Amino acid sequence: MEVAKVNDNIKFLRKKFGYTQETFAESIGIKRSLVGAYEEGRADPRLNNLLRMSELFNVSVDTLISKVVSELSEDELHQAEEGSSRILAITVDSEEN
Known part of the structure; x- marks a missing residue:
């Protein structure tokens, strides 16, 4: 499996959702040039x-x-959001340490 790169993910999702760099930047409250820098890995x-x-x-x-x-498939993409909780077990002694 390929190593994840946040810049590729941002660009892929932006295009998948139909945003231009400008409309995406406006949607999240940043400058368009910053979106370009993210997508180019700068x-x-x-x-x-x-x-x-x-x-x-x-x-x-x-x-x-x-x-x-x-x-990722659509199900895997959104399943990652739903399944992000973890249950961790801990052990304590009689004095609760």
């Missing part, structure tokens, strides 16, 4: 921008940064 998006993108595209931030979204 800049990495800040967390607040990743959060806005994940809301706009209805995918998790984890999916944006760690998966190759162009290789």
Whole structure:
């Protein structure tokens, strides 16, 4: 499987949702030139921008940064958002340590 690149994911999803760089930038509250820098890999998006993108595209931030979204089916793309919870077990002694 190919290594995920956030810049490729942003560009793929922007086009999939029918946004130009300008309309996408307006939707998440940044300058168009910054979108270009993200897509060309000249800049990495800040967390607040990743959060806005994940809301706009209805995918998790984890999916944006760690998966190759162009290789995911629609179900896999949105399942990653729904299935992002984890249950972790912990052990405590009689003194709750």
